[in-house]
Amino acid sequence: MAKQLEDYMQWPEIEALMYAECGRPETVLGPKQVDKSHVLITAFEPEADSIVVSGEDLKKEYKMTKMDETGYFAVLIQAKKIPSYHFVLKQGKKKIEKTDAYAVDSLFDGVDMTQFSNGIHDTVYEKMGAHPMTIEGVKGTYFAVWAPEAKAVSVVGDFNDWQAARNPMRYLEAAGIYELFVPGVSAGDLYKYEIWGADGKRVMKADPYGNYAEHRPATASIVWDLNKYHWKDAKWLTERKKWNAKKEPMLVYEVALGAFKKPADAEKEFYNYRELAPMICDYCEEMGYTHVELMPIMEHPYDASWGYQVTGYYAPTSRYGTPDDFMYFVDYLHQHGLGVILDWVPAHFPKDEHGLARFDGTCLYEHLDKRQGEHPHWGTLIYNYGRPEVINFLTANALFWLERFHIDGLRMDAVASMLYLDYGKEDGEWVANVYGGNENLEAIAFLQNLNKKIHERKDGSFSIAEESTAWPQVTGPVKEGGLDFDLKWNMGWMNDYLEYIRTDPLFRKGRHGMLTFSMIYQYSEDFMLVLSHDEVVHMKGSMFTKMPGSISDKFATLRLTYGYMAAHPGKKLIFMGQEFGQEREFSEKRELDWNLLDAVDGEMSDNERLRQYVSVLNSFYLAHPAMYELDARPAGFEWISTLDADHSVIAFLRKSKDETLLVVCNFTPVSYEAFRIGVPFAGKYKEIFNSDASEYGGTGFVNPRVKQSKRKHWDGRVNSIECRLAPLSIQIFSCTKVPSNAGRKKKER
Known part of the structure; x- marks a missing residue:
């Protein structure tokens, strides 16, 4: 006996549909070949009065039977295979044509x-x-x-x-x-x-x-379509393929988009990405920065997290516009020669109910064991790096930003917290790895694999690690046990230098080693020197307020600080506002204090002078390969004077294949009319940069004349020069070798 329509009804599952409790709706919805000549078509449309199945593959229209008052419809049609069809729903006087969603094949193979x-x-x-x-x-x-x-x-x-x-x-x-x-x-x-x-x-x-x-x-x-935007940065992407993050000059300007500038209109909370693009681009071009690093722009619910507690990893935050607007932002900067680096947070995620936490009613993205799955200090959850689908989510996300938004580099936040199972935890609060150690082996493998994939792109994109411990080989190759990042933030240099420079100049000689210690480990990694947002928040004060002494001393010390940072091996990063001496700490609630750049009584403000100084300094850095070409090789740096703690003076050489520069830094407010410095060879030494120049707000204690070295032993060198040494200053001299037989030939004539 032929089966009737009723015979195909799976009533428990159909009832579950009404309560949204049917986990396998494909069993009771859509088309099914029930025998050689019949196809069962079903639908759940609670608002429909009637439904007709229609389509070009059908010889006639089939009216569906309403099998249940909840709105479950079904019909058996004669067909040897599932035909192409659609529904015609009647709702009161309206007729609606509708495709059967459950007749569409899966896109996953x-x-x-x-x-x-x-x-x-x-x-x-x-x-x-x-x-x-x-x-x-x-x-x-x-x-x-x-x-x-x-x-x-x-x-x-x-x-x-x-x-x-x-x-x-x-x-x-x-x-x-x-x-x-x-x-x-x-x-x-x-x-x-x-x-x-x-x-x-x-x-x-x-x-x-x-x-x-x-x-x-x-x-x-x-819902958004990422395929509609038409990019115009092909030239940049082509040129970037030749770029190597370890070898090229890099001056990075760290920006919090929502606090760079705020709209004057009180009803408008933020500028759009498209409005911010020319603002930031014009400023960075004028200042000479090569890259902009954005604090996280992935979607996040809480402004005060600054973006570091992400709920939407694949979505640029809507605070500043649409995904297309952000594409425009990146595109605009690229067309004007600026790279874009994103802060990316693969270490943890927040507990917000709409986010990843207990996503399917289980600890899906995080660990079940709280000792493995929670950061006690941050109140956030830790990814389960041992679960393939979680690794896929994160790895694909990093590549997504590089591919779909043309991002040049990713700076990975809180890497140290990923590497150590006991990070921020006491005994009993963490679980050892299979070997009994505190290394997170799964996170290590994840980072190594991700960096490998980034480098396999061969398009010039790169990765940077914020790693605050002495974990070895962060930028080393995987084959040597390294993590294979391109660069690592030099937190050691930053901590030592800020501790040193906050000290009253009278007592700096007792901490002289803090100035020179960074060069002991400089070549253990490929470093980026940073003065980031982390140093100007949480009651730490701005860079300006960290500097001791009078107002003029503060500005002089900032000029010295930024100059010394530029001359020290490593790429450079500075947080917005610090380049002109922002006095207040960073707050996401307000824009930078741009008014500090305004003239005072018709005179250029000290802050504007500092800003102009940094612009000149950046240009100097980019113009002199000795400042960056051999950052990662010992041949690019040579100490001249490391032991002069009494004067708090250091001197060193920066070198490239074709250039040698002599750098002298005075960390006290004392000037010297004739300060002797050892030099690498007999020759002429011309001052080409002095942070104490009057145009920068200094005292003008400069060296206008070329210095000819003399054969006088000093600083362990055969030759030396005497120069005017300005207070709280950095002075840079070009070095021109004079042939050793030049004097002899002159006498013979």
Whole structure:
């Protein structure tokens, strides 16, 4: 006896649809070949009065039977294979044509699922998340989310009145992914995932792979098409392929986008990315910076976290505009010769309910054991670096920013907290690795693999580690046990130097070793010297207020500090505002104190003089290969004087293949009319830079004449010069060798 329509009804699952508790909606929705000549088509449309199945492949239209008052419809049609069809819904007087979402094939094939499950799907962001597309002539959006332990997942939004029962998602068991193509959903539509978790709780989650989000405090994701923007930075990207972060000059300006400048209009909270682009670009071009480093612009709920507690890793924050607006920002800077570095936070994530925490009712992205899964000091959660899908999420995210937003480099935050299992923890608060040690072996493998993938791109993109301990080989190659970062922040130099320079000049001689110690380990890593935002917050004071002495002494010491930093081996980074002597600490609530640059009684302000000084200093750095060419090689640096603690003076050489510069730094407010310095060879020494020049606000204690060396032993050298040594200053001399037989030939004539 032939089966009737009723025979195919799976009533428990159908009832579960109404309560959004059907974890496998594909079993009771969509088309199914039930025998050689019949196809069962079902639909759940609670608001429909009637539904007709229509399509070019069908010989006739089929009216569906309403099997249940909740809105479950079904029909058996004669067909030897599943045809192409659509629904015609009647709702009162309205007729609506609609594609059956459950008739659309999955975009995940076996390779996708295998790669994702093994943590090696580098472009998984092209499948996960929300993607507007047209399938078989039907416009809609494809959604996919990883939630393997969830009992059921629905995509909800304005398009279905946020009703979970309307769009339950299909489950791909092989990868733990829920997916669904929803016709009619387009860019700009709000959505979330309603997840019935393994713990029995229902939560509304933002999309971990979403590309755009609502402006805080709202937390919904927004559908966006990243393929619409037309880039114009091809020349930059071509030139970047020749670039090597370890060898090229690098002057980085660290920026908090929301506090660089604020709109005068009180009703407008932030400038748009497109408005900020020329503001920041023009300023950095004038100042001579090579790169802008942005504090995290990934979506985050809390302004005061400065972006370091991320909930939307694949979404530039909507505070400043759309993803296209941020693309414009990067594009604009590239077209004007500026690189863009992003702060990226793979170490931890916040506990916000709409974020990654307990995503499917289990500890999905984090560890179950709190000793492994929580940062006690930060109140955040630690990624489970041993889970392939989590590694895939992070690895693909880093590559996503490089690929889709043309980012030049990633500065990875809090790397030390990733490397040590006991970071910030007491005994009993952490779990040792399999060998009984405190090294996080899984995080180490993750970082090594990620840096390998970045370098395999061979497009000039690079990575920087903020690593605050003495972990060896952070920038070393993996084959030698290194992490393979291109650069490492030199936190040791920064801490020692700031401790030294805060000391009253009278007592600096007792801390002289703090000035010279950094060169002992300089060549153990490829370093970047930093005076970052971390040093001008939390009651630490600004760079200006750290400097001791009178106002003029403070400015002189800042000029010396920035000059010494420029001359010391390593790439450079400074936080916004410190280049002109910002007096107040950084706050995300206000813009920089640009008024400090205004003239005072018709005279140039000290802050403007300092700003101009830094601009000249940056130009000097870029113009002299000796300042950067051999940063990573001992041949690029040579001490002249390290032991003159009594005068708090140091002197050294910076060298390139074709240039040698003599650098002399005086860290006291005492000037000397005739200060003797050893020199590397007999020759002429011309002062080409002096931070005490009057145009910078100094005393004008300079050396206008070329110095001819004399054969007088000093600083362990055969030859030496006498120079005027300005107070609290850095002075740089060009070095021109004079042939040793020049004097003899003159006498013979």
